[in-house]
Amino acid sequence: MPTLDDLKVGHCALIKHIQDPDVATQALRMGISVGETITCLARVPSGPTVIQRGGMELAIGQALSQQIEVELQ
Amino acid sequence: MSSGRATVASDPHVCSGGPHCSTVSDIAIDNATETIALAGNPNVGKSVVFNALTGLYTNVSNFPGTTVGIPSGMMEGNRLLKDTPGVYGISKFSEEEMVAEKAILAADKVINVMSALSLERDIFLTQHVIDYQKPMVVVLNQMDEAEKNGVIIDIPKLEALLGVPVIPTVAVTGEGLNQIIPTLSQARVGNPMPDCPDPEQLKALEDNPVQRLHIYGLRRQYINALVHQVLSNNEAKKQTFSFSRLLGKLLLNPVVGAISGLMAMVALYQIVGIWISVNLVDITEKKLMLGYIVPGIQALFSSFLPKTSALYTILAGEFGVFTMSIQYIFGVLFPLILGFYIYISILEDCGYLPRIAVLCDGLLTKIGLNGRAVIPIILGFGCVTMATVSTRVLTSERERTIASTILAITIPCSAQIAVIVALMAMAGGLKAWAVFIGVLSLVLIVMGTALNKLLPGKSTSLILDLPPMRVPSLKNIARKTWVRTMVFLKEASPLFILGSLLVSVMQVTGLLGLSERLLAPLTVDLLHLPTQTAQIFIMGMVRRDFGGAGLYFLAHQLSATQILTALITIALFVPCIASFTVIAKERGTRESVMLLAGSWLIAFAVGALTVRAIELSGIL
Ligand SMILES: Nc1nc2c(ncn2[C@@H]2O[C@H](COP(=O)(O)OP(=O)(O)O)[C@@H](O)[C@H]2O)c(=O)[nH]1
Numbered sequence: 001m002p003t004l005d006d007l008k009v010g011h012c013a014l015i016k017h018i019q020d021p022d023v024a025t026q027a028l029r030m031g032i033s034v035g036e037t038i039t040c041l042a043r044v045p046s047g048p049t050v051i052q053r054g055g056m057e058l059a060i061g062q063a064l065s066q067q068i069e070v071e072l073q
Numbered sequence: 074m075s076s077g078r079a080t081v082a083s084d085p086h087v088c089s090g091g092p093h094c095s096t097v098s099d100i101a102i103d104n105a106t107e108t109i110a111l112a113g114n115p116n117v118g119k120s121v122v123f124n125a126l127t128g129l130y131t132n133v134s135n136f137p138g139t140t141v142g143i144p145s146g147m148m149e150g151n152r153l154l155k156d157t158p159g160v161y162g163i164s165k166f167s168e169e170e171m172v173a174e175k176a177i178l179a180a181d182k183v184i185n186v187m188s189a190l191s192l193e194r195d196i197f198l199t200q201h202v203i204d205y206q207k208p209m210v211v212v213l214n215q216m217d218e219a220e221k222n223g224v225i226i227d228i229p230k231l232e233a234l235l236g237v238p239v240i241p242t243v244a245v246t247g248e249g250l251n252q253i254i255p256t257l258s259q260a261r262v263g264n265p266m267p268d269c270p271d272p273e274q275l276k277a278l279e280d281n282p283v284q285r286l287h288i289y290g291l292r293r294q295y296i297n298a299l300v301h302q303v304l305s306n307n308e309a310k311k312q313t314f315s316f317s318r319l320l321g322k323l324l325l326n327p328v329v330g331a332i333s334g335l336m337a338m339v340a341l342y343q344i345v346g347i348w349i350s351v352n353l354v355d356i357t358e359k360k361l362m363l364g365y366i367v368p369g370i371q372a373l374f375s376s377f378l379p380k381t382s383a384l385y386t387i388l389a390g391e392f393g394v395f396t397m398s399i400q401y402i403f404g405v406l407f408p409l410i411l412g413f414y415i416y417i418s419i420l421e422d423c424g425y426l427p428r429i430a431v432l433c434d435g436l437l438t439k440i441g442l443n444g445r446a447v448i449p450i451i452l453g454f455g456c457v458t459m460a461t462v463s464t465r466v467l468t469s470e471r472e473r474t475i476a477s478t479i480l481a482i483t484i485p486c487s488a489q490i491a492v493i494v495a496l497m498a499m500a501g502g503l504k505a506w507a508v509f510i511g512v513l514s515l516v517l518i519v520m521g522t523a524l525n526k527l528l529p530g531k532s533t534s535l536i537l538d539l540p541p542m543r544v545p546s547l548k549n550i551a552r553k554t555w556v557r558t559m560v561f562l563k564e565a566s567p568l569f570i571l572g573s574l575l576v577s578v579m580q581v582t583g584l585l586g587l588s589e590r591l592l593a594p595l596t597v598d599l600l601h602l603p604t605q606t607a608q609i610f611i612m613g614m615v616r617r618d619f620g621g622a623g624l625y626f627l628a629h630q631l632s633a634t635q636i637l638t639a640l641i642t643i644a645l646f647v648p649c650i651a652s653f654t655v656i657a658k659e660r661g662t663r664e665s666v667m668l669l670a671g672s673w674l675i676a677f678a679v680g681a682l683t684v685r686a687i688e689l690s691g692i693l
Binding site for chain 1: 293
């Protein structure tokens with residue numbers, strides 16, 4: 001399954017699953033939870049993915065974003 | 074708006090000791106009728122609100138790189154307002170979250186600042202505090218920006234659903250802020266989420282990671298439904314073109330980011346490196362301190378102490394407690410630190426700093442750090458002591474160890490820049506610079522990679538909220554800079570004083586001369602430098618720039634290769650006494666002793682290799 005790390009700028013994706021429970025916990029607090037749709041706003045090559053949800057922009061490091069499975073919309 | 078006094082008291086759990094770490098011992102504070110915690114996510118405008126309520130801004134925003142101190146101040150009605158670090162939640166994921174949780178749970182009431190721009194995110198903390206049944210008031214800030222983005226919030230409904238008063242504000246213009254104090258008396262325990270256990274039980278459950286995830290899921294579900302009822306978007310009102318968004322996005326583009334990052338570094342070098350640490354320090358230290366203040370102090374002491382006595386040397390001699398430390402703290406450190414904090418505060422306030430962190434994250438993860446470490450690293454070019462203190466913003470102990478080591482060994486502080494610049498010109502200019510920067514970067518990369526491989530555990534990954542790009546507010550910058558500088562000087566001055574005490578005692582007892590003689594074989598055989606250079610290394614421990622300055626006086630007898638070798642070795646060699654003391658305090662004895670030994674080893678090994686490489690290749 002693709003992860004957040006596979007997204008390209010402009011992609012919309014639905015969050016399907018977050019592997020690490022600590023990551024899932026942190027993401028929940030930020031409003032990123034399974035079933036949510038996010039947009040990829042920027043990519044740093046072999047670095048963080050910047051996503052947008054509502055008025056919020058969030059940068060997620062590569063090790064984390066590889067643990068967040070998504071479905072492209 | 075009330076006026077009041079503010080005190081900065083470090084949280085006892087963050088601060089390991091020392092006089093400044095005592096709890097707030099202010100008579101007014103002892104008599105406070107109630108304690109109120111100011112809580113909120115990072116970048117919601119909490120600092121502006123804190124300042125408005127207490128009349129004095131004190132800084133504890135989440136991403137600045139100072140300390141996890143808890144600033145507090147008195148506000149109207151004899152209430153004690155305690156700021157807390159800006160955090161996304163109170164789940165013990167970092168030292169700051171623990172500090173925030175403690176402060177919130179210990180308070181009588183909570184003022185929770187939210188941003189109307191990021192309601193979905195911020196409301197998690199709000200609901201969490203409600204579930205802990207703390208009486209509270211919500212300040213819904215940044216209403217102006219929400220409006221610009223077409224975000225409409227039904228405030229009466231939000232109030233009803235949360236069960237606590239909600240005050241809409243625009244903190245930067247002061248709009249709505251005068252409602253906060255009158256509303257405090259109506260602070261209430263809000264509506265906990267359905268089937269929420271009582272606070273004690275909830276806390277116990279949330280201490281278990283599996284249970285916590287489950288509860289957080291329920292809480293998220295509940296508040297998402299709640300937000301759905303109060304939030305609507307008016308697409309028509311939304312500004313279609315936002316310069317702030319465009320700029321924010323552009324700065325994340327790797328090419329634009331690299332160019333602007335480079336420009337930011339050049340500006341830093343020119344403003345802080347040259348104008349402040351060379352030109353301004355020349356006036357403050359050489360003209361002001363050495364011209365008037367130090368001779369004055371010496372005259373004072375010599376009026377009742379013979380100039381040849383040991384006590385005079387210790388108190389007012391070359392490295393004296395009342396001479397060198399005052400000269401250094403006020404003549405050198407103060408302008409430097411001020412310059413660096415102004416720079417960092419501007420980058421932070423306009424929203425550029427977190428974007429630099431994002432761009433550097435990929436590289437920094439290779440050495441076991443993450444994007445957040447850009448702050449200590451930038452500050453390290455100013456003063457390693459200041460930067461070591463700022464490693465407190467890093468999440469794990471592992472990252473703090475790596476960052477402190479890198480700072481202590483490979484980052485030359487700007488006290489040295491003046492002499493380095495002068496010496497580089499003598500050592501062959503551009504080529505010499507290339508070798509110098511190349512060698513130091515190589516050591517940094519090798520050391521960081523090795524530490525990342527060797528240290529047990531795993532470093533944490535970046536999760537960072539990117540605030541919109543904003544026009545920096547002069548007032549905010551001025552206050553942040555001032556408070557940070559004061560907090561730092563209060564914390565570090567005793568260390569610099571201790572350093573000069575140590576050295577002057579070594580001077581009086583003859584230990585200084587002895588250590589220079591002991592070092593001499595190393596410098597001569599290993600580094601191919603003349604005997605006198607041993608003295609330079611010892612002086613470099615007292616004050617980094619003393620090392621360079623000593624070298625400057627010898628430079629006419631040295632070849633370009635020798636100058637460069639000495640500079641590289643000094644840069645890698647033990648950090649100055651003050652920063653070593655800070656490292657010992659922050660990182661413990663074991664780690665600091667290892668670091669001390671490591672820096673000797675690395676400095677001389679790299680120095681020896683460099684000199685041979687230069688001699689063989691003949692590039693200079
Ligand atoms: N437009 C607007 N900007 C604000 C408002 N409140 C704060 N800011 C800006 O938001 C940024 C973050 O504010 P600050 O108080 O440092 O945030 P903190 O991290 O919560 O302490 C600063 O650049 C402020 O000038 C507001 O109501 N409207």
